[in-house]
Amino acid sequence: MSTSHSDHHDGSSDATPGGYENQRRPGELIFGAFLFVASLVLLFSAYGISGFDALSAPGTVPMATTLVMAITALIIVIRTVRLPLVTSERISVDILPGVVVLFGVLLVAYGFLLRPLGFLPTSALFLIIAIKFLTRRSWAYTLVVSLGSLFAIWLIFRIVFTVLMPAGVVPEAEIIQLFRDFARVGAE
């Protein structure tokens, strides 16, 4: 196999999860430590639900599961520490390259803008920036592709699936009504 897919599993399947068996990827230890600490916090929180009241108390299963989390996370950390670091990989290239960070920021920004600005303008902005950045093609191409696919998505989900997204600044319902009126006039 020639692509980077096969050199190490990229984690797209549960049958062959990502990571390496005998080496530690950059950042893996920090992630493991984070999981361990988070498990401890959750364990403490689970203890607070009902303590050791009764075996059938609402906190029993949460306590058991968070205890399992904490123990497995600790063993994972200990095992990870012993593994040699992969020398050919760096965090900024293989784990968290700039493009992933950029998309993380874009997605969060999308979430913030969705309510006030509305679905159509936010999505248009998101698609235009994302597609322009990824394809690096002309503005004409970017606009046609992003607005075209946004229109298709809107048509399918708004009309076929009747999903209601925040309208924001665009008077969506009025526009649809306008078209319905037109259609009715046309039919008559």
Add this chain to the structure above:
Amino acid sequence: MEALLAFLTVFTQPELLLLVGLGTFAGVYVGAIPGLSVTMAVSILISFTFSWDVYPAISLMIGIYMGGVYGGSRTAILLNIPGAPSAIATALDGYPMAKRGEAGTAIGVTTVMSFLGGFLGIGVLALAAPLVSDFALKFQPRDYMLLAILGILLVGSLSSGSLLKGIFAGALGIAVGAVGRDPLTFTERFTFDIQVMEGGISFIAVMIGMFGVSEALLQLHHVGQPAIRQKISRIVPSLATVKKHLPLSLQTSSIGVIIGALPGTGGDIAALMAYDHAKRVTKDPEREFGDGAMEGLVAPETANNAAVGGAFIPMMTLGIPGDAVTAIMIGALFIHGLNPGPMLMIDQPDMFWFIVGALVMANIFMLIFGLTGIKLFTKIVEMPRAVLIPLIMLLSIVGAYAVNNSINDVYWMLGFGFFGYFMRHYGYPLGPVILGVILSRLLDENWRRAIISEREDLGRFFEGIVTSPLSLVLFIAVILIFVSQTPLWGWAKARVLGKQKVAQK
């Protein structure tokens, strides 16, 4: 008679027929396009179809499921990029065949074999599910609890990654599922006194984040990969070819059904195991495995489609999903007010027979779409990832928002998306998280029921386990999986999986 009528529902209603067909067609492409997975598509679709009636919604999802499991093989053969996890093993011999200019033959064989495997799986489902559900009525609460734990553990133990990480992921899922007010006593759990957490975390948000956004973020690493064109010749395979591989396909289908039926394990694991089986039983293949052996295509493709039918068995009879996609289907049934489990089979047997009918139809559509429309196919699959990835992200956001019209769900979805991205990088399986979230309530309730009926006495609880054959078998299975972490087991497993690694290189 009623069962037959329910089975025929999908064949007699043009609307449902159309939806299954549409779903299968879409599924083939979803499966084929790298970066779009069936789990992703079905989890996003739930949020869009939840206002529909249950039959049309299920029809569409079943079509996508069946088509998607098959579609992954296409790009595995043509581009050496498995379009879906269940096609990883298919690439091992499919791509070498394509390089020899036999892409058409490879696709044809794959299609027919997927069809065969699919039918076998559905057949087993139709025969076994009623029996299993009768049996399941005898299940005690503790059996359900053990079965849920077993399912979560199985995903980790049968995959090639670390079981510890699988256990962690499963426990995390159960904890996530427990967030919010406890349904029995109304006590707050893991809410940290934040009001929005009282309602719990929407499992659809978790699912879309983990399978949609995290996958899309991962695909950003491969944006620049160029698509390679392949010439495709004759597709429909000769009868002799099919006949020759029939014995093997029956064996690997059986593997597929069984692995599919085990709670938690799905087509991807079934395909790898079947591939391994084929390597062991094929004495003198025409070509070496990994070099374009036809057997290397037959085995995983029959197994992964047979696993579809298998996966529905525990889902319909016990309410415990057979794999990630059926986990999402359970979510869909919940949303439509149905409660999968033995009572569903008794109260609404027509629902079960309808699903069997829809699966049969989807399988037939798969054969039709598989053997036609290659030209269109190559066009669509060449859609650049640079356009595809932002669209997936957009759909994930819309999907997460649409279920509850809640912006919080979007944040949860994004949070789990980012988290899942790191989990994928560091070898933590995602399937157990979803299983955990879905099974959290079942596990919690059955544990409490079981321990209350034993008067809060742990000793009596274990006595109950030891004296009931079923509980004992389940309990031993759970223990065995833990034992599998000892060095002895690791050595045996390394021998099986180690061979695969060599073949992949």
